[in-house]
Amino acid sequence: xxxxxxxxxxxxxxxxxxxxxxxxxxxxxxxxxxxxxxxxxxxxxxxxxxxxxxxxxxxxxxxxxxxxxxxxxxxxxxxxxxxxxxxxxxxxxxxxxxxxxxxxxxxxxxxxxxxxxxxxxxxxxxxxxxxxxxxxxxxxxxxxxxxxxxxxxxxxxxxxxxxxxxxxxxxxxxxxxxxxxxxxxxxxxxxxxxxxxxxxxxx
Amino acid sequence: xxxxxxxxxxxxxxxxxxxxxxxxxxxxxxxxxxxxxxxxxxxxxxxxxxxxxxxxxxxxxxxxxxxxxxxxxxxxxxxxxxxxxxxxxxxxxxxxxxxxxxxxxxxxxxxxxxxxxxxxxxxxxxxxxxxxxxxxxxxxxxxxxxxxxxxxxxxxxxxxxxxxxxxxxxxxxxxxxxxxxxxxxxxxxxxxxxxxxxxxxxxxxxxxxxxxxxxxxxxxxxxxxxxxxxxxxxxxxxxxxxxxxxxxxxxxxxxxxxxxxxxxxxxxxxxxxxxxxxxxxxxxxxxxxxxxxxxxxxxxxxxxxxxxxxxxxxxxxxxxxxxxxxxxxxxxxxxxxxxxxxxxxxxxxxxxxxxxxxxxxxxxxxxxxxxxxxxxxxxxxxxxxxxxxxxxxxxxxxxxxxxxxxxxxxxxxxxxxxxxxxxxxxxxxxxxxxxxxxxxxxxxxxxxxxxxxxxxxxxxxxxxxxxxxxxxxxxxxxxxxxxxxxxxxxxxxxxxxxxxxxxxxxxxxxxxxxxxxxxxxxxxxxxxxxxxxxxxxxxxxxxxxxxxxxxxxx
Numbered sequence: 001x002x003x004x005x006x007x008x009x010x011x012x013x014x015x016x017x018x019x020x021x022x023x024x025x026x027x028x029x030x031x032x033x034x035x036x037x038x039x040x041x042x043x044x045x046x047x048x049x050x051x052x053x054x055x056x057x058x059x060x061x062x063x064x065x066x067x068x069x070x071x072x073x074x075x076x077x078x079x080x081x082x083x084x085x086x087x088x089x090x091x092x093x094x095x096x097x098x099x100x101x102x103x104x105x106x107x108x109x110x111x112x113x114x115x116x117x118x119x120x121x122x123x124x125x126x127x128x129x130x131x132x133x134x135x136x137x138x139x140x141x142x143x144x145x146x147x148x149x150x151x152x153x154x155x156x157x158x159x160x161x162x163x164x165x166x167x168x169x170x171x172x173x174x175x176x177x178x179x180x181x182x183x184x185x186x187x188x189x190x191x192x193x194x195x196x197x198x199x200x201x202x203x
Numbered sequence: 204x205x206x207x208x209x210x211x212x213x214x215x216x217x218x219x220x221x222x223x224x225x226x227x228x229x230x231x232x233x234x235x236x237x238x239x240x241x242x243x244x245x246x247x248x249x250x251x252x253x254x255x256x257x258x259x260x261x262x263x264x265x266x267x268x269x270x271x272x273x274x275x276x277x278x279x280x281x282x283x284x285x286x287x288x289x290x291x292x293x294x295x296x297x298x299x300x301x302x303x304x305x306x307x308x309x310x311x312x313x314x315x316x317x318x319x320x321x322x323x324x325x326x327x328x329x330x331x332x333x334x335x336x337x338x339x340x341x342x343x344x345x346x347x348x349x350x351x352x353x354x355x356x357x358x359x360x361x362x363x364x365x366x367x368x369x370x371x372x373x374x375x376x377x378x379x380x381x382x383x384x385x386x387x388x389x390x391x392x393x394x395x396x397x398x399x400x401x402x403x404x405x406x407x408x409x410x411x412x413x414x415x416x417x418x419x420x421x422x423x424x425x426x427x428x429x430x431x432x433x434x435x436x437x438x439x440x441x442x443x444x445x446x447x448x449x450x451x452x453x454x455x456x457x458x459x460x461x462x463x464x465x466x467x468x469x470x471x472x473x474x475x476x477x478x479x480x481x482x483x484x485x486x487x488x489x490x491x492x493x494x495x496x497x498x499x500x501x502x503x504x505x506x507x508x509x510x511x512x513x514x515x516x517x518x519x520x521x522x523x524x525x526x527x528x529x530x531x532x533x534x535x536x537x538x539x540x541x542x543x544x545x546x547x548x549x550x551x552x553x554x555x556x557x558x559x560x561x562x563x564x565x566x567x568x569x570x571x572x573x574x575x576x577x578x579x580x581x582x583x584x585x586x587x588x589x590x591x592x593x594x595x596x597x598x599x600x601x602x603x604x605x606x607x608x609x610x611x612x613x614x615x616x617x618x619x620x621x622x623x624x625x626x627x628x629x630x631x632x633x634x635x636x637x638x639x640x641x642x643x644x645x646x647x648x649x650x651x652x653x654x655x656x657x658x659x660x661x662x663x664x665x666x667x668x669x670x671x672x673x674x675x676x677x678x679x680x681x682x683x684x685x686x687x688x689x690x691x692x693x694x695x696x697x698x699x700x701x702x703x704x705x706x707x708x709x710x711x712x713x714x715x716x717x718x719x720x721x722x723x724x725x726x727x728x729x730x731x732x733x734x735x736x737x738x739x740x741x742x743x744x745x746x747x748x749x750x751x752x753x754x755x756x757x
Contacts (some may be wrong), residue, residue: 006701038446117325119241121364125441128361133476149225149242156360180217182210184354185430187361194210194354196481196490 003170005151006139006161008177010170013163015086015110017063017143020050038120039092063088063112066098086110088143091122095129112141113159118150124157131158133187135166148173152180158188204265204573205350205495207315214357215312219321222246223305227440229652239365247293252625258321259311263331263349263373264292264576268563271574273314276557285394286559288544288552290616290667291370292330292576293321297623319357324365324435326356330372332380333577335537336496337585341587343375343392343400345531347493348429351484355430362437366444367452369437370409379508382578384408384417384698385670387454388433392426400426404435406466407458410664414700415455418463420470426489428474430482435474437705439466499571499586506534508589523526523645524596524607529587534536538592540570540584542599543606543614547639550632551617552580561602569595579616581609611648612650612721613639616667620660620677621684625658629677629684634658634713643716651721654734655694670694673720674701675713686713689747690720691738701740704747705725 004013039045040147046066047061051071056062062079063086069076079085087108089098111130115123123142130136142154151162155177164170186193194200207215222242229239243250259274266274278286278357281303282288287295299307311317329349331608336344353373356362362369375380375392383389389405402424408417424432440454443461458466515522530539541741542562545551554562562582566574569591577583582604587595599605608614615638618624620631635658642648657671661678668674674689687706692701710717721734721744728737738746 039443040447041443118238119364120446121324121366122363122442122446124361124363125438126436147238149238150363153358153360153363176221179221180358181213183360184214184357185359187359191481193482195485195491198210200208200210201487203493 002171003166003168004161005164005170005174005177006141008174012173015061015063015112016057017088017112018054018056018065020046020065020068023047023050023053038117039090041092041122042094044091045090045093060084061086061110062092063081063110065089066093066101070101080107086112086139088112088114089126090114090116091120091126095126095134099134102157105130105134106138108136108138110139110141111136112143112163114147115131115142115144118145118147123154127154127157127159128188148176151176156183156187156189204267205346205492211315211354212312213273215315215317215319218317218468219305219308219312222308225453225658226302226305227487235503241323243301243304244323245320245325245363246308247318248301248304249466250301250321251623252299252621252626253623255301255304256294256619256623257304257307257318258289259294259296259316259318260321260328261293261316261576262353263329263335263346263350264333264578265346266574266576267314268572269573270314270316271559271563273310273316273564274557275563277307277310278559279556284557285553285555287550287619288554288576288580288582290578290618290665291321291328292578292581293328294576297619322368324367324369326359326362326365326369326371326706329353329356330370330381330386330596332374332376333575333579333583334530334539334585335375335575336498337534337537338376338380339531339533340377341375341533342377342394343371344496344644345375345390345392346496347489348390348392348426349373350492350495351489352429352433355482361434362441365437365441366446367449367454369440369454371433379694379696379698382667382670382694382698383411385414385667385694386417388436389417390429402426402429404436407455407463409453409455410667410669412450412662412664413453413455414664414669415459416698416700418457418458420463420467427484430484431477431480432470434477434482435470438473439469443469474532476678498534501534501537502588503588504588506535508536511589511592514593518593520607521593521596523649524600524605525592527607527609527611528605529592532586534586536589538587538589540587540592540595540599541609542582542584543609544581544604544606545608545614546603546606547608547613547643548636549639550619551615551635554582558602559603561598562604565595565598579609579614581584581614592670607645610647610653612642612651612654612717613648614655615639616655616657616671617627618659618665620658620666624660624665626663627677628662628679629660629686630710631658631660631666631675631677634675634677634686634710637710637714638717641718651725652733656717658690667694667699668692670698671701672733672738673717678707680700680707684710685709688716689733690718690743693735702743704743705751716750720746722748 372386378520395401404421405417406420575583617635621627659666659668689701
């Protein structure tokens with residue numbers, strides 16, 4: 001059973017996510033004994049060694065971290081042209097880097113934003129900026145620690161697909177996309193605040 | 204005050220449904236503690252020392268008598284028959300059951316109330332001056348804008364999970380009473396040289412572990428842009444605020460790190476993209492909301508009332524109450540009244556269900572059925588006729604709500620502290636009670652005069668100790684409770700952060716320490732000098748000398 005929601009329905013995931021291998025020990029940052037820490041905006045995600053050691057499937061649609069794409073631009077140019085490459089960025093990676101890599105961001109059929117832990121609300125601003133500032137029109141997907149209680153906010157921030165965390169039901173999560181009928185403020189999905197959307201003077 | 208239309212009602216109803224399901228999933232084990240935590244927090248539910256604590260939103264402190272009765276009923280039915288008004292003008296219940304919270308929210312929704320975003324890393328309840336609309340020094344009634352901002356911030360999708368909590372205060376008076384400088388964003392409304400409503404925007408203030416007063420990021424902002432400008436500020440913060448260290452995650456740390464010029468440049472750059480966008484406030488929308496805040500249907504009254512003047516002259520107890528607990532009003536023949544929730548020896552800000560019902564009755568009889576909660580943790584009847592004051596006083600006094608100590612030493616601002624709060628390092632309520640009992644002499648209190656004493660049980664500073672003329676902070680030293688004392692803090696236009704006088708004290712020492720601080724003040728003050736003035740003029744040295752000299756002599 002697929003755990004991918006796209007445009008309000010559960011669909012088969014055609015994309016293979018490519019993840020660089022872990023080399024050596026991973027450092028888990030903690031404060032007061034709890035994992036409450038997030039990577040700072042601009043912190044590097046993978047080392048050059050990890051990027052070099054990354055295995056890329058020879059066929060099919062592949063979802064690559066931006067840094068892996070940057071190291072393989074020439075090799076994968078044909079697959080990009082064929083619409084087989086999507087790009088994944090993490091919430092701490094600057095959007096400017098993504099924008100600078102592609103002359104036209106809409107070359108990409110898919111941009112995925114990886115959220116390591118769900119309380120990292122940078123994902124909402126990233127979604128908003130990709131849609132409103134960078135004009136991205138294709139599939140915008142949330143991946144990682146994606147849970148139903150954040151779906152409504154993700155939708156309003158411009159996402160249209162959500163890979164629900166593997167141990168949770170995408171079926172159950174679908175309902176949360178409809179949590180509120182008429183939200184107050186304008187956002188990406190509906191730019192108008194409620195007072196421009198409806199006539200409230202005699203509601 | 205603002206009344207919900209069908210849209211507002213639908214949002215709180217849908218919220219009840221959503222939260223009911225979240226609670227069900229948590230109890231069924233489908234949500235982990237860690238996953239449920241931000242969900243319950245964004246609904247004001249803390250897991251406390253003895254029981255959960257539920258913080259109910261009182262938007263910018265405004266309440267109707269009907270709402271207060273409902274709060275009284277809820278406290279009776281789901282709690283232990285009392286509630287606690289907090290320094291953010293909200294009401295807290297200390298003993299509800301986690302599984303009852305959805306029911307409580309459903310009851311609240313019937314009187315247009317909720318607990319949305321009263322905690323968690325999101326935009327919190329927007330606070331303002333408790334004398335909004337009636338204060339003689341008011342330039343702009345900020346409540347309509349506060350309501351527009353409440354709606355905008357409610358379930359704001361982009362700012363649902365910020366690096367840390369985010370507090371906004373609005374003020375429209377010459378004399379700031381909303382501590383705008385101690386907020387993440389402070390909006391100070393004024394009339395500009397073209398007689399248009401404009402906003403001076405402060406950013407990066409906050410108390411807590413690292414107390415910092417805000418800085419002006421924009422001297423002049425047209426009111427229409429309040430939402431988009433705040434969006435620009437919060438967007439820069441959401442992307443660049445520190446998430447690698449919870450103690451350095453507030454916006455004030457980012458503003459300090461970048462410097463106000465660079466931070467301001469980034470905000471202006473962001474704002475250029477969204478300025479004049481759909482979230483720009485229209486005249487029509489402001490007007491729609493402002494209609495709910497029209498002046499009350501006041502009677503035309505003379506500035507004096509013979510019966511009131513007679514009672515004042517003949518009854519010293521009444522006169523003392525009038526002096527401390529009533530406040531000037533824009534409208535001739537009216538006063539605002541503060542009902543003190545600071546009787547000596549009781550937890551500051553606490554109120555019983557019975558008192559809530561009585562206050563609701565008083566509001567109906569004497570003040571158009573509305574009241575306000577102040578950040579000093581008292582209740583205000585804003586529109587009382589001079590001729591009604593004596594009758595009101597008698598009823599309030601009988602209910603223990605007329606201690607004439609507003610603005611005096613025993614009008615202590617105090618967080619729930621270690622008796623309830625799991626974050627606290629030390630108890631705060633027993634310290635407040637002990638100080639109140641030490642100074643349980645009204646003549647002496649009046650002689651000491653205007654002074655603000657604020658107590659927080661930990662560095663999160665819910666009791667605003669940094670801006671107390673005397674501030675007391677509970678600290679943990681090797682597992683026992685100690686208290687650090689600051690003096691010279693102040694709220695208002697000339698806000699300042701207090702200075703620590705020296706090493707911390709035990710709980711038993713605290714009433715004596717405050718006594719000695721007061722002794723220095725009484726000895727050194729010039730005519731007309733308040734405690735804060737003397738403290739500012741002399742600095743901490745003489746206070747420190749007296750407090751510690753006596754200690755060593757013992």
